[in-house]
Amino acid sequence: MVLESDRKRALDLEAKDVGSRLHQQLAGLDALELSEGTRRNPALRVWSAVWPMLTAVAIALLAWQAVVWSGWKDPWVLPGPKDTLPVLWDQVTSGSFWSAVRLTMQRAIIGFTVSIAVGVLIGALVSQSRILRRAFGSLITGLQTMPSIAWFPLAILLFQLSESAILFVVVLGAAPSIANGLIAGVDYTPPILLRAGKVMGLRRLNLYRHLILPASLPAFVAGLKQGWAFAWRSLMAGELLVIIGNTTSLGVLLSQARELNNTADMISYMIIILIIGIVIDQLFGVVDRAIRTRWGLDRT
Structure with missing residues (x-):
């Protein structure tokens, strides 16, 4: 012995x-x-990250100018970059424009925050219950694939022309994607981690908080990114359809430019909407790279 x-x-x-x-x-x-x-030189790192985007912008401007040169449409219908970019600069340097941007971003932040709360709650419940998954799993996916603009007739009937109507559609557009992202992350949590957590005494809320959520974070961030895309599209559609009193937002400015046949202004507003979407996407990219770096998955 x-x-x-x-x-x-x-x-x-x-x-x-x-x-x-x-x-x-x-x-x-x-x-x-x-x-x-x-x-690596920090300047080289910045340049390596910026030059592909600058190249893409240059190609887009050249393609745009080539269409104008082709004579497909009259210049007053489709103005070129040299006519639109000065208008864009005038818009950016005006105070009323930034007031419209502030209102739009306020709606986007509120709608996305509520969508995260709803999506996380639904995703947490469905991912932990087989009965709820069988009952609501396909419904969540169906809501995710449903065009958000189809909700606006019902939203206007329920809430009239109000902020609640826009918020209602934004949440319905974004929450299913966030919920599905969390569900996918939970599904791909390695079983060995779950067993280890239970051996360490983690149960229910503590197990979810300290093990499942961190393990599902990459898929959850992907769901958040997709949810933001749906929220932003829903918001833009809502601002075009639901005009509330004398409020001025990016959607209202875009609608007014269309009604006045002011194509240069309309394209400039579209460019701003595109730029905001790209900036938010870059922020999600920073979070994603931070997670991959923490997990040792960043190979760049």
Whole structure:
């Protein structure tokens, strides 16, 4: 018995020694990768991130100008970049324009925040219950694929021309994507992590908070990104259809430019809407890269 216990103790010490050496080697490799990443010139890193976007913008402007040069439409119907970009600059430098942007972004932030709360609640309940998943799983996907503009007749009947009508459609457009993202993240949580969490005493809310949510974070962020895209599209459709009193938003400005046949103004507002969408997408990209870096998945 003494020899058996000594043998086990020796094996445990050897295993700990091997584990310690492996940890040191992995730490050395991580440090080597980090040092290689920090050797790059910051200016080069910025340029490597910016030049593809600048190239895409240049190609888009050239294609736009080529269509104008082709004579497909009269210049008053489809003005070129040289006629539209000065109008865009005038809009950007006016105070009334930024008031409209502020109202639109306020609606977007409120709608997206409510969508996150609703989507997380639904996703958490459905992902943890087989009965709820069978009952509502397909319904959530169906709501996600349903065009948000189809909800506006009902929203106007329920809430008239009000902020609530816009918020209603934004939430219905974004919440299903957020819920599906959380459900997918929970589904792909490795079972070994769940068993380890239960062995460590994690149950119910603590298990969800300390293990399942962190493990499902990449898929959840992807769901948030998709949810924002649906929320932004729903909001733009809502501002075009639901005009509330004397309020001025990007959708209202776009609608007024269309009614006045002012194509240059209309295209400039469309460019601003596109730029806002790109900026928010870049913010989600920063969060995604931070998560991948934390998990050791960033190979750039």
